Amino acid sequence: MSIWPVLPVLLPALAAAGLVLLRAHLVVQRAVSLIACIALIAIACRLLVEADSGSQIVYALGDWRPPFGIVLVVDRLSALMLLVTALLALPAVLSACGGEDDRGPFFHPLVQFQLMGLNGAFLTGDLFNLFVFFEVLLIASYCLLLHGQTDRRLRAGLHYVTINLVGSSLFLIAAALLYGMTGTLNLADLATAIPRLDASAKLLVHSGALLLLVVFALKAAVFPLLLWLPPTYSTAAASVAALFAIMTKVGIYAIVRIYPLVFGPAAGEAAPNLELWILPAALLTMTCGALAALASRRLAGVAAQLTLVSSGTILVGAALFTSAALSAALYYLAHSTFAGALLFLVSGLIAAQRGERADALRRAVPLRHPHLSGLLFLLAAAAVAGIPPLSGFLGKTMLLQAVIDHDAVSWIWLAILATSFLAIIALMRGGMLAFWATPARAEPIRDTGSLGPTLLGAGVLLLLVLLVSVAAEPIKRYTDAAAGQLLDTTSYIRSVMVTGGRP
Numbered sequence: 001m002s003i004w005p006v007l008p009v010l011l012p013a014l015a016a017a018g019l020v021l022l023r024a025h026l027v028v029q030r031a032v033s034l035i036a037c038i039a040l041i042a043i044a045c046r047l048l049v050e051a052d053s054g055s056q057i058v059y060a061l062g063d064w065r066p067p068f069g070i071v072l073v074v075d076r077l078s079a080l081m082l083l084v085t086a087l088l089a090l091p092a093v094l095s096a097c098g099g100e101d102d103r104g105p106f107f108h109p110l111v112q113f114q115l116m117g118l119n120g121a122f123l124t125g126d127l128f129n130l131f132v133f134f135e136v137l138l139i140a141s142y143c144l145l146l147h148g149q150t151d152r153r154l155r156a157g158l159h160y161v162t163i164n165l166v167g168s169s170l171f172l173i174a175a176a177l178l179y180g181m182t183g184t185l186n187l188a189d190l191a192t193a194i195p196r197l198d199a200s201a202k203l204l205v206h207s208g209a210l211l212l213l214v215v216f217a218l219k220a221a222v223f224p225l226l227l228w229l230p231p232t233y234s235t236a237a238a239s240v241a242a243l244f245a246i247m248t249k250v251g252i253y254a255i256v257r258i259y260p261l262v263f264g265p266a267a268g269e270a271a272p273n274l275e276l277w278i279l280p281a282a283l284l285t286m287t288c289g290a291l292a293a294l295a296s297r298r299l300a301g302v303a304a305q306l307t308l309v310s311s312g313t314i315l316v317g318a319a320l321f322t323s324a325a326l327s328a329a330l331y332y333l334a335h336s337t338f339a340g341a342l343l344f345l346v347s348g349l350i351a352a353q354r355g356e357r358a359d360a361l362r363r364a365v366p367l368r369h370p371h372l373s374g375l376l377f378l379l380a381a382a383a384v385a386g387i388p389p390l391s392g393f394l395g396k397t398m399l400l401q402a403v404i405d406h407d408a409v410s411w412i413w414l415a416i417l418a419t420s421f422l423a424i425i426a427l428m429r430g431g432m433l434a435f436w437a438t439p440a441r442a443e444p445i446r447d448t449g450s451l452g453p454t455l456l457g458a459g460v461l462l463l464l465v466l467l468v469s470v471a472a473e474p475i476k477r478y479t480d481a482a483a484g485q486l487l488d489t490t491s492y493i494r495s496v497m498v499t500g501g502r503p
Helices: 004-021 026-051 076-096 107-123 127-145 151-182 187-196 199-219 229-235 238-262 265-270 274-295 299-320 323-351 370-385 391-402 409-435 452-470 472-487 489-497
Strands: 057-060 071-074
Touching: 004 026, 004 057, 004 071, 004 107, 026 057, 026 071, 026 076, 026 107, 071 076, 071 107, 071 489, 076 107, 076 238, 076 323, 076 452, 076 472, 107 127, 107 238, 127 151, 127 238, 151 187, 151 199, 151 229, 187 238, 187 265, 187 489, 199 238, 199 265, 199 274, 229 238, 229 299, 238 274, 238 299, 238 323, 238 452, 238 472, 238 489, 274 299, 274 409, 299 323, 299 370, 299 391, 299 409, 323 370, 323 391, 323 452, 323 472, 370 391, 370 409, 370 452, 391 409, 391 452, 391 472, 452 472, 472 489
Parallel strands: none
Antiparallel strands: 057 071
16 A cells, blocks of 8 residues: 555644744744655655556555545545645745744744645545544634734634634534434445435435535635635735635535535435536626725735636536536636735735835835836736636636536626636736836835745746646646546545555
């Protein structure tokens, strides 16, 4: 049994424990955190290569045969999510080394604990441990959001904690309901147990499936459960907001992982009609996010609202559950994670040069580095809005092509094209106010701290966006295979229940 699937959880857990002991040595903390992120990238690449062969790598903790033991499963989808997370973590930590990490002794341990929770959520093969890893990443995100302890972060943190506590309670209720009806929470075992239930039990399972859908929609910030995201993301430190760019994708991942497998056609009356619920919610999420971006008064607020647009766009593909739509959604997921994180870092870079005005879309002093900041903002805005030939344009084009035969094609095309246009207007407005609305004869602020690490982190994210654009063809081949494997539920069940049980 290969030990590689447990390493993405074990490495950040050990790194976090070690970093707690090194809390008095910030320079050493930075070095260890960066080394851990680089090692995580190497592990994720190794798993991606192995998963691309088409096999599902199963690790049974303690050699307990499923469904009684805990299993971690690596396939194409989970390997992709691991790599995206690892690649995102490195520039986020790099950016934080510019000074955002010195406002408390536990920044780097918290980042590693959040990576542990994220990776565990992408790897786990049972519902209860998905809840556990959700809680790990959420607890770490609570503390990261409050890092620096400003009044705005405290207010946003209170709302964020409250809404997620409600979500966690609903998750436990849904898990208890499913366990009571089936006697298991292993995803592969649930997929085989639910079709054998009688009609009355399937109705209760159907209720549990809808409760889980509410929980995952909350994590993904889907309409109408989206009001927590803009204040949370826009008030967090720039490096933290960049790392949070992957957070909504955890909810989306849970939907596309669990519902075709556990609540697919074989589940009969227990299966909810996801397209009926998710597609309208996704279109409304995109619309609300784009309109709110036009009204945002801060550049980070624009970036936060456009995060909602990207979540809605991905969910359009996820709601249809066709191979082509899922493949396009997965490609756009990778792009939107890097592009959204880049916009948050650039917003923080601009805010650091504008004094008390920070990133407020109001008249302020000129930027100290207007040309470099302007170029980075232009490229970040083009990536987020989906301007050709960058990967945002390619991902949206793939999605538009994938829905061409759908009954709601007109609404989907209208939503994607209209929100892209509104995003361009919102970003143009933000750029003009940030760069051109300056008082006459005002001198730029000279003491802006260390901008080098933030510039380096933004540069890494920009390179990732360009890489996703240039390597679109091989990435699309991979997402095609990942979507096909995701819909092949028989293969997953056989791998976990048979292969996963062998020592």
